Amino acid sequence: MSSLAISLELLEAHQGHPVQSWEFASDETVVIGRARESNVVIGNPYVSRTHACLRVNDGRWELSSTSSHGVIVDGRRRDFVVISDGTEFRLGGQGPWIRIRWKTSESDEESQTITFDPVRTPLLVLDPDQLADEVEEITEGDFFERLTELATRLKKSSDP
């Protein structure tokens, strides 16, 4: 991927975790909006059908708003802004937050974003031995026995 490749991360909140991400090369024009034809489709009522547009000009990524709601960067409403690595912007005053990341080819950046994987297949596995150990650790002493007795007593006294 060229050195100007970027990823867009849709965040769960301002400075929050990414919930979805997209990657683009420098020769692409990226349209962000609610419309299905957008390159980055965001189904959020506060996002305009075509809300903003990202493209490379003069070797730098530029973000321009195509929505009457504008984009918010550093707390200010903007119609045009030059993007750098880590720039966060919001689609309008009420919309979701997006973060831009440089994709350096063999980057150590990867390891930083490793907490975000756009998992499609959940893989939840239970370690039964660990589970048994942990449960036993809590229940073996008289702490848990006392607790059970108290619970039984309280439950009885609650019955009409």
Add this chain to the structure above:
Amino acid sequence: MAQTISIHSYRGGTGKSNTSANLAVLLARAGNRVGVVDTDIHSPGIHVVFGRAPSSFQRSLNDFLWGRCPVEEAAYDVTTTAIGQAAAEDDHGPRIFLIPSSIKTGEIARILREGYDVARLNDGFRELIRVLRLDFLLIDTHPGVNEETLLSIAISDAFVLILRPDQQDFQGTAVTLELARKLDVRKILIVINKIPPAMDRELLRQQVEDAYRAPVVGMLPLSHEMAELASGGLFVNRFPQHPLTRELSNVVAAIQDGSVGST
């Protein structure tokens, strides 16, 4: 007969408070009288979801636990903000009462230092049900396994256990679930929250149900709208058509259904 329901998660920030508050709204809209107690005395928060400033409460659950007042004095009627004026004006209409915890650091420090008498808390629950004529009492709990929380769970009729689709949550939640079973909680309902949009939901449900042998009654998507709301309002009121609201309605149906998990 009133049902006491504790809402719990192994980890913090899983969505207990928002879920509790929104379930209360849906239960009240179905015509019920509902109480919501914030037993997360270490880090109270549910009052925020109901749009109430701590300064609007003269009393809190802490006052009751320390014997400073009867429990109903710490109960605040939030019906108007939660389900609207019309319901609140109907004498026979539904109600929502909030029993907040104190956010004063001194009060919190005292709880951390001394713990509290769970038998007294249990008495408080019964008094609330009786005096406020409740159909449902929802208990928002502190995350993790501690004595008070385990007892709250043990004395509840139903236990709503929330987790995120994340491996660490999964293992930790299983421990809590086993403890609840040992404490003889009959009705255990699993809710998965913050499910990423791209995740295979059916597979997720299967994995959780197979491993936990308990029904998954709600699968709540990770939602911008919820994140944006930042606990500053009641989601089901703002977004009545949202998939998340629909999933919460399924949870309510499971709570109201006497048969789920009762074997």
